[in-house]
Amino acid sequence: MEEKAYAKINLTLDILGKKPNGYHSLDTVMQSIDLFDSIEVKKAEAGDIKVRTNKNYLPLDRKNTVWRAAEFFFEAAGICGGAEISIEKTIPSRAGMGGGSADAAAVLRALNRLYEAGLSNQALMDIGERVGADVPFCIQGGTGRCTDIGQKVERLAPMPSCHLLICKPPMGMSTPKAFQILDKYPKSNMLHTEKMVAALALGKLEKVARQLGNRFEETLRMRQVREIKKLMLESGALNAMMTGSGSAVYGIYTEQRKAEECGSRLEALGEIFLSRPLNSIP
Numbered sequence: 001m002e003e004k005a006y007a008k009i010n011l012t013l014d015i016l017g018k019k020p021n022g023y024h025s026l027d028t029v030m031q032s033i034d035l036f037d038s039i040e041v042k043k044a045e046a047g048d049i050k051v052r053t054n055k056n057y058l059p060l061d062r063k064n065t066v067w068r069a070a071e072f073f074f075e076a077a078g079i080c081g082g083a084e085i086s087i088e089k090t091i092p093s094r095a096g097m098g099g100g101s102a103d104a105a106a107v108l109r110a111l112n113r114l115y116e117a118g119l120s121n122q123a124l125m126d127i128g129e130r131v132g133a134d135v136p137f138c139i140q141g142g143t144g145r146c147t148d149i150g151q152k153v154e155r156l157a158p159m160p161s162c163h164l165l166i167c168k169p170p171m172g173m174s175t176p177k178a179f180q181i182l183d184k185y186p187k188s189n190m191l192h193t194e195k196m197v198a199a200l201a202l203g204k205l206e207k208v209a210r211q212l213g214n215r216f217e218e219t220l221r222m223r224q225v226r227e228i229k230k231l232m233l234e235s236g237a238l239n240a241m242m243t244g245s246g247s248a249v250y251g252i253y254t255e256q257r258k259a260e261e262c263g264s265r266l267e268a269l270g271e272i273f274l275s276r277p278l279n280s281i282p
């Protein structure tokens with residue numbers, strides 16, 4: 001069973017506070033994009049979960065999100081099953097593009113079909129929540145407002161069609177580290193999500209681009225991110241922003257040619273991807 005695991009970008013990311021359990025309350029708009037890892041899932045002996053990938057830095061045990069996704073799936077579905085999972089990674093790691101969450105979501109979708117378990121999307125989202133806060137969004141896909149710790153998803157009007165240039169600088173950022181740094185800053189009153197929701201409802205790309213915002217970008221203040229943004233804005237991007245806890249940056253373009261031209265200029269600063277928003281998981 002083949003399944004594509006689509007990456008996400010954050011159009012906005014507001015941090016509202018810290019909960020007693022150490023997690024943070026968020027209000028964020030996430031957008032699926034047409035950049036994916038390819039996942040293959042096969043049945044295996046009951047109780048057996050095996051993971052293979054084309055990147056040697058990824059763990060192959062419980063620490064891998066897909067391993068836990070499979071374990072929780074069998075438990076929740078009440079199925080005595082096993083899975084052999086191969087992941088061909090394209091989504092960069094430590095980028096803020098939800099690669100691990102996307103892979104877990106794809107494995108849940110694939111197992112549901114492979115074992116004909118008949119679980120609803122909502123049931124898969126509930127299982128996904130146990131793996132990570134971004135997994136429910138990756139199951140739903142499209143454009144969504146994610147609240148609480150990010151696991152509550154509300155569907156939004158789609159992002160207007162455009163071209164996205166993504167640049168991932170060599171340095172990465174781990175999510176827990178990003179939250180630690182953020183905790184040293186006072187709470188911000190500059191919130192972006194509500195205005196983004198209104199801009200999406202209007203369906204105007206220029207308005208959407210104007211409302212991008214990310215509290216992590218403001219607190220992490222990475223030099224590489226600033227350099228990439230500057231080049232994107234100089235090269236005709238409507239706007240540019242870091243995604244999630246970084247370190248990848250995306251620029252929004254109306255013309256593919258401009259995005260490609262800027263991509264070649266940015267090659268020295270990081271890994272380049274050209275993509276488009278995805279309105280739903282195909």
Ligand code: C5P
Pocket residue numbers: 022023024025026131132133134148149150175176179
């Ligand atoms: O849920 P996920 O595994 O993606 O989260 C990774 C880490 O990010 C958590 O262990 C936690 O430290 C931090 N986190 C947080 N608040 C959130 C989501 C994640 O502090 N809303």
